[in-house]
Amino acid sequence: MCKAIAILSLLFTLFFVEGTTAQYGEQYEDVMANIGDANYGTFDDGNPYATVDMLNHVRRERFYLILPQVMRERTVDMWIHVIRPWAWGGTDPLRYEFGTKSAVLIFTDRGDDQIERVVFQGEVQDPDAYDIVGEEYKYLSQQDYEFMNYAVENPGEEYESELDFRFEGLHEFVAERNPKRIAVNYLETLSFAEGSETFTMALGDGISYTDYVQISKALGDTYSKRMVSAEHLILDYLSRRVASEVVLYGTSGLQRGTGRRFADIVPGVTTLGDINIGSVINKDGNERRGADYVIQRGDLIGDWEGQAYVLRKGETDLPQHIRKFWEDNKRVRGILRENIKVGLTGGETLDLLARELEEAGFLYTDYQEYNKYVDHPEKTQVHLDLHAEGKGILAPRISPMGPKWHWNMKIQLFHTFAIEYMIYMPVPEWARANNFTGRQMSAAFHDGGVVTSRGMEIPYPDQPTKIQIIQ
Amino acid sequence: MYKVRNVLTFLCMLFVAQGLHAQRQELEAFPALMNLIRGEKFDVILPQVMEDNGIDMWIHVIRGEDPLNFEFGDNSGIYIFTDRGEARIERAVLGGQADRELYDVFGPESDLGQFVADRDPISIALNYGEEEGSGFDTISTEDRTQILAALGDEYRDRVVPADRLTADFLAGRVMSEVALYGRLLINSTNIIESEFAKIVPGETRLSDIAGNVFVRDLDGNEENNSDYVVQPGDLIGILHDASMREFSEHNGGIGYVLRQGETGLPPEIQRIWGHALKTREIFRRNIVAGRTGAETLDILINKIEEAGYHYIDQDRYDTKADPEKTQVNIDFHALGRIVSQEEAPRISPTGWGRDLKIPLYHTFALEYMIHMPVPEWGTGKHLYICLHDGAMVTERGVEFPARPAQEILIVR
Numbered sequence: 029m030c031k032a033i034a035i036l037s038l039l040f041t042l043f044f045v046e047g048t049t050a051q052y053g054e055q056y057e058d059v060m061a062n063i064g065d066a067n068y069g070t071f072d073d074g075n076p077y078a079t080v081d082m083l084n085h086v087r088r089e090r091f092y093l094i095l096p097q098v099m100r101e102r103t104v105d106m107w108i109h110v111i112r113p114w115a116w117g118g119t120d121p122l123r124y125e126f127g128t129k130s131a132v133l134i135f136t137d138r139g140d141d142q143i144e145r146v147v148f149q150g151e152v153q154d155p156d157a158y159d160i161v162g163e164e165y166k167y168l169s170q171q172d173y174e175f176m177n178y179a180v181e182n183p184g185e186e187y188e189s190e191l192d193f194r195f196e197g198l199h200e201f202v203a204e205r206n207p208k209r210i211a212v213n214y215l216e217t218l219s220f221a222e223g224s225e226t227f228t229m230a231l232g233d234g235i236s237y238t239d240y241v242q243i244s245k246a247l248g249d250t251y252s253k254r255m256v257s258a259e260h261l262i263l264d265y266l267s268r269r270v271a272s273e274v275v276l277y278g279t280s281g282l283q284r285g286t287g288r289r290f291a292d293i294v295p296g297v298t299t300l301g302d303i304n305i306g307s308v309i310n311k312d313g314n315e316r317r318g319a320d321y322v323i324q325r326g327d328l329i330g331d332w333e334g335q336a337y338v339l340r341k342g343e344t345d346l347p348q349h350i351r352k353f354w355e356d357n358k359r360v361r362g363i364l365r366e367n368i369k370v371g372l373t374g375g376e377t378l379d380l381l382a383r384e385l386e387e388a389g390f391l392y393t394d395y396q397e398y399n400k401y402v403d404h405p406e407k408t409q410v411h412l413d414l415h416a417e418g419k420g421i422l423a424p425r426i427s428p429m430g431p432k433w434h435w436n437m438k439i440q441l442f443h444t445f446a447i448e449y450m451i452y453m454p455v456p457e458w459a460r461a462n463n464f465t466g467r468q469m470s471a472a473f474h475d476g477g478v479v480t481s482r483g484m485e486i487p488y489p490d491q492p493t494k495i496q497i498i499q
Numbered sequence: 500m501y502k503v504r505n506v507l508t509f510l511c512m513l514f515v516a517q518g519l520h521a522q523r524q525e526l527e528a529f530p531a532l533m534n535l536i537r538g539e540k541f542d543v544i545l546p547q548v549m550e551d552n553g554i555d556m557w558i559h560v561i562r563g564e565d566p567l568n569f570e571f572g573d574n575s576g577i578y579i580f581t582d583r584g585e586a587r588i589e590r591a592v593l594g595g596q597a598d599r600e601l602y603d604v605f606g607p608e609s610d611l612g613q614f615v616a617d618r619d620p621i622s623i624a625l626n627y628g629e630e631e632g633s634g635f636d637t638i639s640t641e642d643r644t645q646i647l648a649a650l651g652d653e654y655r656d657r658v659v660p661a662d663r664l665t666a667d668f669l670a671g672r673v674m675s676e677v678a679l680y681g682r683l684l685i686n687s688t689n690i691i692e693s694e695f696a697k698i699v700p701g702e703t704r705l706s707d708i709a710g711n712v713f714v715r716d717l718d719g720n721e722e723n724n725s726d727y728v729v730q731p732g733d734l735i736g737i738l739h740d741a742s743m744r745e746f747s748e749h750n751g752g753i754g755y756v757l758r759q760g761e762t763g764l765p766p767e768i769q770r771i772w773g774h775a776l777k778t779r780e781i782f783r784r785n786i787v788a789g790r791t792g793a794e795t796l797d798i799l800i801n802k803i804e805e806a807g808y809h810y811i812d813q814d815r816y817d818t819k820a821d822p823e824k825t826q827v828n829i830d831f832h833a834l835g836r837i838v839s840q841e842e843a844p845r846i847s848p849t850g851w852g853r854d855l856k857i858p859l860y861h862t863f864a865l866e867y868m869i870h871m872p873v874p875e876w877g878t879g880k881h882l883y884i885c886l887h888d889g890a891m892v893t894e895r896g897v898e899f900p901a902r903p904a905q906e907i908l909i910v911r
Contacts (some may be wrong), residue, residue: 077685085902093895141784199529270676271891271898273730275685278678282532321696365542366586431676481859481894482543489531 052446075280082276084154086419087127089270091157095135095137095143098264099211104206104239107135107258108243109192111150112312119235121266124419127153132194136205148201149194195246204250209256210247214240216257218433232259263433267416269442274487277418277444281476281488291335293498295325305329311340313458313467329498332474336496346497349455353469354495357451359388361493365449368414368439368477368484374424375435376413381426385410388424394428398452398468408453418444443479444487448472526682526743533569533744535675538601540570544671545588552664555620556581561595561659562643566635566838567665569745570599577608577646581618611649621657623650628662629769632851634842634878635662666852667730669839672860673884676746676899680835680862683748684889684901686741691752695736698910700756703729710739711749717880719870720817731758734768736885744767748834751866751887754908764907771871771882772907774825778803779886782865783897786831792846792853796829803827810847816870816881826870826881834889835862857892863891865897 099107111120123129131150135143146160155161184428196405202210213234235243244252292302300308301319308316311326323329325340330351337350345351363384368377382392388482391407393399398409414426424437426445458467475490549557557580559567571578576595580588593887594608607612613782615656627643628636638646645853647655672680681866704726713723714733730737740749753769764772781802788796800810809824811817817826833843833852844861845852867890873880888903 077682079685081902082685084898089899093898097895271893271900272681272902275678275681275900277681278675282529346616365694480674482547484538485543486535487674487678489529489535489675 045303050228074283076283077279082272083124083155083195084127086127086156086270086272086276087154089272090125090265091145092142093270094265094268095145096137097181098261098268099135099137099143102211102256102261102264104211104256104261105137106202106210106233108148108211108212109133109135109258109260110239110243112234112236112239113150113194121262124455125265127157127272134201134205138205144205144253146201148198149196152229187305191339192242192246194243198243198246199248202247206249208254210251210254211258211261212243213262216258218259222411223245231462232257232262241435246357263423264439266419267437267443268440269418269444271442272441273419274444276446277476277478278487280418285333288333289333290329290496290498293323293329293336293338295323295327295338295498303329309469312461313455313469314462328469330471332472332491334400334492334496335471336498338498346495349453349457350495353408353451353453353471354493356390356453357471357473357493360385360390360449360451360496361447363388364414364449364477365484368479369483370439370441370443370479371433373436373438374426377414377424377426378428378435381412393452396450398466398470400452400466406454406456408451411452413448414445414477415448416443417446435494438481441480445477445479445482445488447475447477500576501874524774526686526741528744529579532598532675532679534598534600536673536769537570537598539673539675540668540671541590541601544668546582546586546665548664548671549580549582549588549750551667552624553566554582554622554624554659554661555666556615556618556622557661557664558646559626559665560638560644562639562644563795565637566669566842569836570668573667578613579614581620582725583618611646612651615650615654615797620654623654623658624661624664625658626661626665628853629660630662630837633662633666635665636852639907644673647775649871663855666839666842666844666855668859669836670833670843670858670861672835672858672862672891676835677860677862679743679746680748680889681900682889683741683743685747687739687750688752688902690739690751691737692908694739695735695754695908695910698735698756699731700729700731703731708737710737712737713885715883716742717873717876717883719883729756729910732882732905734771734882738885738887740848742837745837746835747837747840748862748889749864749887750889751885752904752908753884753886756910764909767873767882768907771825771869771884773906773911774808774827774869774871775884775886777806778808778827778867778869779865779903781806782831782867786846786892786893788857788859788894788899790845791856792831792850795831795846795857796848796853799829801833811870814885815869816879816883818879822872822874822878825872828868828870830866830868831863831890832866833861833863858895861890861892861898863890863892864888865903894910 044309083427109122109126111123111128111130121482131152132148134146134148138144140284145158147158147162152161153157173298197262213232215233218232290303299319300306300321300323306317308323309328309370310316310324323338325338327338329336337346367380367384374379385392389407391404391409392401393409393411396411412427416423416425423434424439424443425434450470452468452470476486476488478485478487501669507757515756559571561571561573568749573603574595574597577593579591579593583589589603591604591614592602593606593610593614625646626635626638627644647658650658656745679820691710694710697703697708705714705724707721711724713721713736714727715721734755735756736751738749738751740747755764785798807824809817809826811826813830814828820826829847831846833840833845841850842853843852844857847853864887868885870885871882873882886904887899888899890897891900
């Protein structure tokens, strides 16, 4: 990740205490403090439009539009998803989608337009999103300790485990629906339980061995043989978006502001401390740091919120190398825009973009730094990490990073993602000024994108993609 | 990536209080967002609508106030868009000033003849209209005469009216507009709910409530923003808008005032809400992009009549219809960009836009009125509600970018 961003992290840490007092967490105060509480989403973080009503609405739209689609594509006619009570949902990837941190949820395709949605056991944030909630069954919820009441009311009847109670009546429920394929949240083929940057999520690997045994026992021979892993179904469900998620993603992006202005800088007077910038690159391509550093003519100033150049005496415009860098950036954006489409996988898209970049004269690099060991070190190098964003940050991912399944997933309608890339451009003038020890101009960009049937679109303003000139 | 997310999180927190405050007001139009929408419309919508309409060159003369001021610019000049075979449509302004980030070519108006000849377009759209009611017949006679003269004999015959092209361009929605549309919907819903919360039965007049507020009696007589005092048993409708510059929408809500002794919605009120949900489902499943509003209306009429409803083409109870059948009136007009609410695809028995095709990502009001007879109350007696929710057409049918009405609110 680029240095500028790391510096900014530190800067904004200063505001962290103030920020948390904003109490956006009150929006989902019942079973979920907020859905981003386990490094999970971004569209609810600090977004005043991510109210309980809106988040419930998104859930319902997903049930209405996405659930039938993914179950039918995977030829699954029943999906049992178990969120284990003692984990309190902390590692389950679907706790927001289903609105619970502890439950047994069953979704059945009964041939209607909609999928039947049942909270078989447990409590949910948004009961109206379901067709049946546990009250219709004998046992409401394990955390309500009803099993204790049951034990009192049924002396002599013993259970091998308290866990049995979660699946009481499951066989009867399933037999009534007689599904051919029952997806359950355990892993079968995926090698990664979680993504490279989501250390807290179990993804498809949600149930324990004990759960598996208990479910199998409750289902009985006939139906337990019909169990299959829900791993791909879960990824499919997570990776698709509805229109209301685009709204939340777009409003979330607007909260971050639209760049900073450097117009007040006076060369020879203003210090880095005055403008809260950690460092600059001087006219010779060398980094200068420290709050007391006084900004000089020829300095290149910036962070991910914007960049500026201080004209040297006699200059009336940007020097050629800086102009080229920003022209290159514009061309890179154009290539992304023209080639990111619904239907290709993340990996296929990365290959396509790398090809297009190289055809346009760039050098695509898998590294997040300038690579001097290449055939054409004079070329501008581009690194891509166009990861998913919004609700879930995992996949599909147009990037050399992450596990393979990130690359293998297809880009879907309304895929929201980070337009994150880095550009490294060697500057011969700087190389000469430093005994050819190598100097490059570089910057990282991190904006938001949405993929529609028309291609890549921009849901909220980018951080500045132009450099400001300081006279 | 991880760090970036954290940085964004911190940044977002800084804006929370400000954002919450902003929800109850006309939203501030960030210049960057407005510029983004303009740029996206040029990049995403313009090539598509020019291709769809078979137009190589679009000439639009602006002399002051114009329906396309937001999209093109406020300054007087000849705005010319040419499909030169590239992904990007060339954007030129002759005789005017415009944003250099958005436009590629500038020159004097006197260059027009040569400019067109250099590009040799086969079909040239000009901002006049031949269809009654389009609202896009904006060029003056003088300008039109001068433009045609400048084009010369060879190109004059290639000129066609731009009214349909203009309507299509305005009706096309980019994702930044969709995000803004969703924000506005959330805002108006919040306002509507807060207005319902103010009502004190027996005291509050309709004129005390913000928005378009109406109550109909059992014979269909309407009180609208009048001094009528809200009474127990009333079914109240409120429509309220939210806007940001040229973007606006209005949403609706329904409330029922409990009668003495009632603790929840009485059966007949529940029944009419059931009809609202049942018909909403029919609409969601039968509106797709690519058909005209008129074609879509015909399909919807068939579907609701198959489901046992009686379609009415006016928002008035039909006393001659089957008294057992609930009646439904439809007016799914566009929402979002203000100018195109009237001059846009419309699934309705009226309006110029009903002959326009519904584009993908069309934003519109799912506005329909239900008149439910209650025969036990007497001949012709009926209940009335108006549903008005912001919707959008996608590849999957109708989606709601923000929460539609979920229930009839109870007013105590």
